[in-house]
Amino acid sequence: MPNYLTLTFEHFMPTQITLRILPKNFNDSYIKTAIAKQIDLSKIDFFEYSILKKSTDARQLPIKYQLSILVHTNESISSYVKNDKKYAKVDKKKKVHIIGAGPAGLFAALKVIEKGCKPIVYERGRNVKDRRRDLAQLTKKHIVNPESNYCFGEGGAGTYSDGKLYTRSKKRGSVTEILNTFVAFGADENILYEAHPHIGTNKLPSIISAITNKIIECGGEVLFNSKLKDIYIKENKIEALLLNNERVEVDNVILATGHSARDVYEMFYAKGLALDYKQFAVGVRIEHPQTLIDKIQYRCESRGEFLEPAAYQLVAQVEGGKFKKKRGVYSFCMCPGGIIAPCATNQEEVVTNGWSPSKRNNKYANSGIVVSIEDDDLRKFSKFGPLAGMKFQASLERKAWEMAGKTQVAPAQRMIDFIENRKSETLPENSYMAGVKSVNLNEVFPESIAHYLRNGLLAFGKKKKGYLTNEAILVGVETRSSAPVRIPRDKETLEHIEVAGLYPCAEGAGYAGGIVSAAIDGMRCAEKIVEKMAIT
Ligand SMILES: Cc1cc2nc3c(=O)[nH]c(=O)nc-3n(C[C@H](O)[C@H](O)[C@H](O)COP(=O)(O)OP(=O)(O)OC[C@H]3O[C@@H](n4cnc5c(N)ncnc54)[C@H](O)[C@@H]3O)c2cc1C
Incomplete structure (x- = not known):
């Protein structure tokens, strides 16, 4: 305007x-x-x-x-200049190696350039354009490319995400810096003032490509199809990386591989490197007609042409009954006018998440509904030590895949049928393009998780009249709301507590959740490395 x-x-x-x-x-x-x-x-x-x-x-x-x-x-x-960042030529400058081209890796690379060093980014997945084809294959033919999907590839999980840019981060200066940078690379200026800024999945890929192009134009490198397979450590310091089958000598590495890189956690575990279990949550994606959510939130028959499609945020403390403990059940990553997306990173699993275009003009409103996981849920997996949560997550995804017929078709159920513990005879129309199969979702989850989810939904129904309805569909499983593992780092230097020169970063390392906080953490790690290089 x-x-x-x-x-x-x-x-x-x-x-x-x-x-x-x-x-x-x-x-x-x-x-x-x-x-x-x-x-x-x-x-x-x-x-x-x-x-x-x-x-x-x-x-x-x-x-x-x-x-x-x-x-x-x-x-x-x-x-009042909004973005005055200068990115100079850095091709002949000191190198900083970055694994992962998600928001954390890309914003780290921009910061490295700003500070006068050369970033080299290694990304296991493909570029934005090729990745789009892999997503089409996933939806239409149910073929999951384990290196290029909704989570892996240029821009990481951020590229085909919803692009909501709100965060609980209290670092207002850094948040503004991230938003300004998005605008500089093509995002609409309204993200600078909207209380709930949102870019939209249709606009993100070109913004991400513009960032990658700038990194390359400045003499940095972004290498696709380049997978980190191993790390070499000498005298408690990072010495080299195995990328595909090539050894690359390094001094400082930002490890920003996201929460779906299970092979990276496995590699750390196999090497006996420190890892911690981290709390996370699992559940389902729920979808209502958008008109119903508008009616509930705006208390009117129709929202008209000027108001944006309504969003909601719900949370309830649910009594444990025979499971004793109260637990939090909450909505997560709500997408008004959105689409439920198949976000598996392997063939034999089903994982849901959600996105929406910038206009949020689809017929449905979806949201993750998740319950926090406690030690009791992980007993069966305790032999995996810090990877217990990850193995539990994987077991739910596999069960969803098995119950829905071993494709990317997802298990689904009407909302009240789930609460009343009976399989739905029919399923409503919905946005999940890979298809849904009617199953009793109570059987996908352990009894305790199903109990909390059912009662959480009942509590939401009491808070929002009309929310509890058999018009709503639950699609499973929503398991990747955050990392189930933390890669511990020194609070001050941000280096891995046992390996100097290795910087566990952002969501995959357990220090961020969402695009903005991941980008902030990427920039922080970059700053620490450049500071250190200036001293040594
Ligand atoms: C459908 C969907 C919708 C979402 N909506 C939102 C939203 O609206 N708002 C929001 O804030 N967040 C959203 N998210 C979450 C958000 O995308 C992530 O929080 C964010 O991308 C995390 O950033 P990251 O850089 O830490 O990790 P990631 O984005 O996961 O990036 C990690 C990168 O590392 C690469 N990698 C992994 N292993 C290796 C390896 N061994 N070698 C080389 N490269 C490797 C991966 O391919 C990936 O590109 C959504 C996610 C999805 C999937």
């Missing part, structure tokens, strides 16, 4: 004001008129404005947008 207005004045200080407007009035001319009513026009030559924050206030009807606006008087907004 253009955001300028020329009047004639002499005053200078930017002033912050708040506007509450109807969604239909969210346009430049209305906003300028509303601002003009709030400031003393007699004292200025002209003003321009920028939106600092936009949120939807649906607590009372009519629903309004709340805008926090910075009004610049007698000063052009173009002087």
Whole structure:
């Protein structure tokens, strides 16, 4: 939206004001008129404005947008540069090796360039374009390429993700830096002010390619089909990497391989390197008609043409009954107007997640509904030590695959049928393109997990009238909400506690969850390495 207005004045200080407007009035001319009513026009030559924050206030009807606006008087907004990063040529500079081209790896590479060093990124998967073909194969022919799928390839799990960019990270400066960088590489500027910024799956691939191209243009390297198979350690320091079948000597390595790189965890375990179990959650993806969620959230028959498709966030503490302990059940990665995606990384498993296009204009609203995992759930897997959670995750994914017919067809059930523990006779239309098969999902999960999920859904039904309905479908299994393993690192240096020069990074190492926090952690690791290299 253009955001300028020329009047004639002499005053200078930017002033912050708040506007509450109807969604239909969210346009430049209305906003300028509303601002003009709030400031003393007699004292200025002209003003321009920028939106600092936009949120939807649906607590009372009519629903309004709340805008926090910075009004610049007698000063052009173009002087407020949003992204002033300079990426110079680094081809002849000191090298930093990065494993994984997800948000963490790519933002680490940009930071390495900014700091005057040369990043070399190794990625097991394929580039964005080739990867799209692998996703089509997965959906239509049920062939899972274990190196190129929704989780692996250029941009990592972030590329074909939903692209919601909100985070619980308290590092506001770093969050702003990430958002500005996304805008510099092609994201819409509205992510800078939306309370819940969202890019959308259709727009992410070109943004990711633009980042990769910039890294290469500056003399960095991004090597696809390059898989880390082993690491060599000498005297407690990283010495070399085995990439495909080639040994590469290294000094400093950022390991940003994401939470689905189970072979990396296995490799660490086999070498006897320190690993910790990390708490995580599992459950199902739930999908309702979007019109129903709009009705519930906006308390109206139809949301009309101006309001965005409604989202929700739900959490309940559920009594354990015979399982004694209370546990948290919560919604996760909610995608209004979205699609349920097949996110397996191996042939013999079924895994769900969700995404939506930038317009969020699909007919359905999906969300992960997950319950936190406790030690009791992992007894059968305790012989795997720190990998117990990962093995448990894998066992659920395999069971889902077996019960739904050993393809990428996913096991599914209507919501009330799941709560009443009976297989659905029919399934509603839904967005999961690889197909669904009616099974009793209670049988996919251990009894305790099914208990908490059923009661969590019942609690959500009490909180949101209309949410509990047999029109909603549950599709299993949602198991990769976060890493089930932590690769421990020194709090100060960020190096692995036993291996100098090795930097376990972001989601796969258990230090991030989501695009923004992974990118922040990538940048942090890059900064630590460059600082260290400057000293030594
Ligand atoms: C469908 C979907 C929707 C999502 N929606 C959102 C959302 O809306 N908002 C949000 O914040 N998050 C979302 N996420 C999660 C988000 O994508 C991840 O949190 C984020 O990508 C983690 O970043 P990362 O860089 O730590 O790891 P990843 O993105 O997992 O990247 C790791 C990379 O390492 C590579 N790799 C792994 N092993 C090796 C190896 N041995 N050698 C070389 N390379 C290797 C992988 O191929 C991968 O490219 C979604 C994920 C999915 C799948």
